[in-house]
Amino acid sequence: MFDTALTANDLIFLAKGAGMTLIVTAISVFFGTILGILFGVIRYQVGAWWFAPMTFVLDVFRSIPLLIQLVLANAFVTTVLGWRISGFTVACGVLSLYTAAYCAEIVRGAIESVPQTLRRAARSLGMTWGQDMTSIVLPLATRVALPSWIGLALGVMKDSALVYIVQVVELLKSTQTLITRLQEPLFLLMICGLFYFIISFPLARFGGYLEKRWSND
Amino acid sequence: MFNYNFRWNQALDSLPQMLEGALVTIEIAVLSMVIGISIAMVLTLFRLSGNRVLSAITTTWVEIARNTPALFQIYMVHFGLGGFGIHLSPYMSLLIGIAFNNAGYLTENFRGALKAIPDTQTRSARSLGMTPIQAFQHVVMPQMLRISFLPMTNQMVWAILMTSLGAVVAMNTDLYGVTSDLNARTFRTFELFAIAAVIFYLLTKAITLSARLLAARLFRY
């Protein structure tokens, strides 16, 4: 269908870019989720008032463009502080905090969705706070949180297209590099879009399915 | 403490230029929302129409908008359409790219909102002799917009943030474009982008706040 100069080598080059997209996403979502759970639980435990400073910080991550976060963090860490760290590290760091900011909201909402009386029932049976958290809150909150969390993870994957700004060669950047050489913008962009779509679409559908299934009981 | 000389004065001199950029950013965000909501409404009607082709258009639009990066979408609008001889200015490319994204997400929100509106609402309206269009326009749509008001506010914030992606299509009059232009000339990266970040933060807060005030005025029920 397409008459293209694309070679196997180029496909490998693209695949490497895709691999970078996935690695950055995986690392960021992993640490972002851990941090998000931590923030979410603490926020729930200490209450809105005491957590307000942290809420503000997390809100900042949701209120300025990721591109600017990346540029700023990069400039701050490397030029202002003078640390020698790679763009990859900066990208993962910023994206992790970015993920955490959204994840904390999801987690807090999910914990709040567990009826207070259920938790009282658990505690009144002599279960400790930890046992209540792991045996009751965790399984119930997970059901509420998982669909949104999947959405978040996919969002982070799509947003990771911006880390080119700190010299990380991910999928979209690799595509641009090939466009420079091969001059087949439409075809190459389609491949790139298709890749995102193939990862994102089934997972998004799965999230929707879980939401539907779990909202029934 | 830092072995770096901040030159805030130099950066702050550019503040008027950046504020002008902020106006362009707001303008694009607002227009992209207006267009996005209108398209989402049409796509929603397509879905409700029961026509296979029309609902397929909606599905395709929604899934592409939601499952590919916004940066990709904007790039595609400019260079993808450019390949077919459709030439859009950076401003239009960015606007249309964001509107495309908005429309996709909003259509999905409207779908959720519609589910929350009981069937009898349409039935009541129809049984009073209203046409399907009238029933949608006067009974279903106002309720749908109310239920999706919060998601719409979020999308508006997103639209503001997405304007920063305009650089890939040579957009240089919005807040991000102005900032990176200044940066290319002076290299005061940290100072310039810090100021831009503060402006963006204030913009999004202003939007959330005014949305809340607006909601209080609009939805008194």
Added chain:
Amino acid sequence: DKLDDIIASGTLRCAVVLDFPPMGSRDADNNPIGFDVDYCSDLAAALGVTPEVVETTFPERIPALMSGRVDVAVASTSDTLERAKTVGFSIPYYAFENAVVANEGVEMANWEGMKGKTVGATAGTYEAIWLEGKVKEWGEGEFRPYQNQADVFLALSQGQLDATVSTVEVAEANVASGNFPGIKIVDKAPMVPDYVALITLREEYGLINYMDLFINQQVRTGRYAELYKKWVGEGVPADLTIPGVYR
């Protein structure tokens, strides 16, 4: 200092722009090649270390240097006084003349034909700054700064831009490659030759001195002419001296 650090670390990290043929591009295996890439290798060889090419865009090369992600930039950086406030320049290692390139569908006799047209260039480059100034001066037309050279030529080839200004080398290479159908070279741009230099951090005099001497040696040994022939073609390489003034 930096010079010692580089020698001690055993690698020289160069920022190179890879969508700027013939100075920097990628071969069929997507490996970096070009005049700048060779210059980076030569500099590394002189220092006795291994070269490492870090790809950057034009707007990103100075931030990359400032953030310590690279040691030097071999990236056709024009030696403007504004930039010299931030980074340290060596003596020029190359000089470009700029050409006006237009879409074939556009009537344009000479560079002044750009007046009132939609023109563009790569954000943050010498010619972009010049062109944006011109558009402001004319008070009509539109200037568009794209993120990289490839996007500029893509836009030009699609007809989104009427014309651009780029170095003669780039213009000729792009016209010759056939990758961008429908573009033509119209005229020379009436700009002072664009002397480009190697850059590093402002305070690294040791390294700057070393790079000055390196550039001098490249010319002296004929390597400059050799690489010119390899990447640009037949002809006389640009004169790097300016009559009537030192340095």
Added chain:
Amino acid sequence: MIEIENVRKSFGPLEVLKGINLTVAKGEVLTVIGGSGSGKSTLLTCINGLEAIDSGRILVDGVEVHAKATDINKLRQKIGIVFQQWNAFPHLTVLENVMLAQVKVLKRSKAEAEAEAERQLNHVGLGDKLTVYPSRLSGGQQQRMAIARALAMSPNYMLFDEVTSALDPQLVGEVLDTLRMLASEGMTMIVVTHEMKFAREVSDRVAFFHKGVMAEIAAPEALFDAPKDPELRQFLSATH
């Protein structure tokens, strides 16, 4: 007059109406009773054309509801219907609820529509709630508002589908009183209800539906005191 002739209706494999024949004369109050899923609601929505039918026909004042040529939106103005719940448009005040269709469908002027709305709302006892949003009304008041809204279209017929089922017991009375009032004013009505006492009291005839069949139809005394159909007997003893 509403004439229902051998109407059949299926949802997929499920036949919900298995050939219904029924005529409701002008001024008559017909009550429909029957178990859950017996097809009562479906019949009402077929009468005003909200549902299509598979065979047979329904004539309202001699006009065939499901005929292609019929202007169904015009016909529906003649047939008011009130459902079990969610009748009120929550984004409009009580007054606006009653005005909307008058303005949009009957093309009345705002002033006319408002006058008529006030009149009907006073009629059902909501004269003091005009500028209130439905969320501030009790369930019973919402139902009365829905009745006023339908009446404002000057319908010839009113259909009621279990309008009191979703209400708290203490609110049922006020809605039934409104229905009684309408009946006494000579409105032609079909009332689906589980309130047997009410059915006995106001109906001219009572119809008993069972699994898509109109198993028995008779005057209330006859039907309640001397049920012939065995299913009806069982139904009545269960609901006593």
Added chain:
Amino acid sequence: MIEIENVRKSFGPLEVLKGINLTVAKGEVLTVIGGSGSGKSTLLTCINGLEAIDSGRILVDGVEVHAKATDINKLRQKIGIVFQQWNAFPHLTVLENVMLAQVKVLKRSKAEAEAEAERQLNHVGLGDKLTVYPSRLSGGQQQRMAIARALAMSPNYMLFDEVTSALDPQLVGEVLDTLRMLASEGMTMIVVTHEMKFAREVSDRVAFFHKGVMAEIAAPEALFDAPKDPELRQFLSATH
């Protein structure tokens, strides 16, 4: 024995318990009645230490509930409590609901826990629902499951907080029957309820709460038939 000595408790500016003194002897069934917001639920949650108190003390079998040194999780095993609703853990089957705390808190083996769970579930009449999820149970069955779950911890005391208030009328009976059964088996219980008939029938004593004060406490006959407190009289006449 549960001893409550001069317990005070405020939520912010609102004093909810204004010095309560009360002793519940082993084997006694105490019923607590009173208007909404009078502090009944708060008292129960203070007894098993789910809420802190501001002053006074509560002793359960001689152990002070709110003392720092007290192992509250251990103490709570002695005090079963069932709330108005949302008692069932929806992600666990009925059997797992009853087993969970046994395994986690009492460190019983799975087999032991399962045997005990089955025994208690049979006891409350849910022997045939072991592998079912709570969403498939009626409200009354869910409440009985919650009772079985509390009983499986072998508590010395059971607290019930309006366990039938959220139930449909026809389901109330089955839960009250279970409470009656427990009472007849000699369980020490504090039952907050609005079911006056039940209170009169099973209680040893009935306490009336009003605005954070225990306004009257007496044997059911005395309290219901010869109320002394004027507020109580009004309360009883309102609920009759």
